[in-house]
Amino acid sequence: MEACTITYTNWMNSKWRSEQVGAMEYYNWEMPNVLIIYNLNSSCHQGSVPVIAVNATLPEYFQAMIKFAAKYHLRLVIKITGSDILARSTAPRSFLLWLHYMENMTLISQYSSCGSANVTNVVRLGAGVQWGGTGGFLQGGSHSLLSSWKGLGVDQVLQYDVVTVDGQRKIVSQCQNSDLFYALSGGVGEASNEALYATLIRDFVRFLPKLAEGGWVRYISMGDHKISMKYIWPNGNPNVGNATFSEFQNNNTDFVFLAKTTAFIPSFYEAYKLALTPSDPTGYNMLLGS
Numbered sequence: 001m002e003a004c005t006i007t008y009t010n011w012m013n014s015k016w017r018s019e020q021v022g023a024m025e026y027y028n029w030e031m032p033n034v035l036i037i038y039n040l041n042s043s044c045h046q047g048s049v050p051v052i053a054v055n056a057t058l059p060e061y062f063q064a065m066i067k068f069a070a071k072y073h074l075r076l077v078i079k080i081t082g083s084d085i086l087a088r089s090t091a092p093r094s095f096l097l098w099l100h101y102m103e104n105m106t107l108i109s110q111y112s113s114c115g116s117a118n119v120t121n122v123v124r125l126g127a128g129v130q131w132g133g134t135g136g137f138l139q140g141g142s143h144s145l146l147s148s149w150k151g152l153g154v155d156q157v158l159q160y161d162v163v164t165v166d167g168q169r170k171i172v173s174q175c176q177n178s179d180l181f182y183a184l185s186g187g188v189g190e191a192s193n194e195a196l197y198a199t200l201i202r203d204f205v206r207f208l209p210k211l212a213e214g215g216w217v218r219y220i221s222m223g224d225h226k227i228s229m230k231y232i233w234p235n236g237n238p239n240v241g242n243a244t245f246s247e248f249q250n251n252n253t254d255f256v257f258l259a260k261t262t263a264f265i266p267s268f269y270e271a272y273k274l275a276l277t278p279s280d281p282t283g284y285n286m287l288l289g290s
Ligand SMILES: Cc1cc2nc3c(=O)[nH]c(=O)nc-3n(C[C@H](O)[C@H](O)[C@H](O)COP(=O)(O)OP(=O)(O)OC[C@H]3O[C@@H](n4cnc5c(N)ncnc54)[C@H](O)[C@@H]3O)c2cc1C
Pocket: 025, 077, 078, 079, 080, 081, 082, 083, 084, 085, 088, 089, 099, 127, 130, 131, 132, 134, 135, 136, 137, 138, 139, 140, 141, 142, 143, 144
């Protein structure tokens, strides 16, 4: 069958897409200039995808490719499934490390982790085991239907076999290269900024209904481990307002509250001038907004 017809037939087949070296699960990240899904008679072109790929089947490929990409200043991208909805596994004119065929799975009936008690029935997964095995799944959330019972996928990891950006291969666990282990596990532990930021977001989201019920309107921005909030309560009571925010602050003593200012403003026009007109800048990175 001709390539265009094969593509047309399988356009919405996620398994087929994951088996194509340059494809993503969602075509907006491939940016083909003609969509054959709408017109089979149109001519096919390569989309905005990596121009060359290595079908990596051994960890040594990782090391060689990372060094090669650094030496020749190539843009390196890594892909298992192409599921990344922010397209971090593709880039036009890039050099692709494709892990699709590193799909070994080995059952280890008894495993000793960091000298602690044996763990039974551990699975060693190759870097390309897909649909919820390694790579982006672990680094990007790894939630599942069982998460409320068993936790996130990343919480189950005992050990990683890692190639770092300088091309070195490292075993990473709670007792070996433990800083890297904490980072790869999403930054568990008290010392981690990521964990603290996750707590801040969680507590803040829990706090939102209380503010909404109280009649507050808001402008919020999040980034760089900070939340900036501008809350306005039309016809509100400043004492109640202060008490509400103090409660949030008192319940979250781990966070650094850089500035907390409340003001009673006698008219809407004054509030508008104070809160909205001084600066409403644009021209920076913005991902999601209202
Ligand atoms: C239909 C669908 C359903 C989904 N369901 C869930 C779900 O139930 N739970 C959930 O948590 N997520 C879910 N996701 C999100 C998915 O887990 C993420 O998109 C995840 O990033 C996919 O990981 P991947 O490695 O397979 O994808 P890719 O797109 O291949 O890679 C994602 C990212 O990981 C990087 N990466 C992959 N492997 C490596 C590696 N070995 N070393 C370094 N970087 C690597 C890539 O460079 C890229 O940045 C779903 C996505 C889709 C499209």
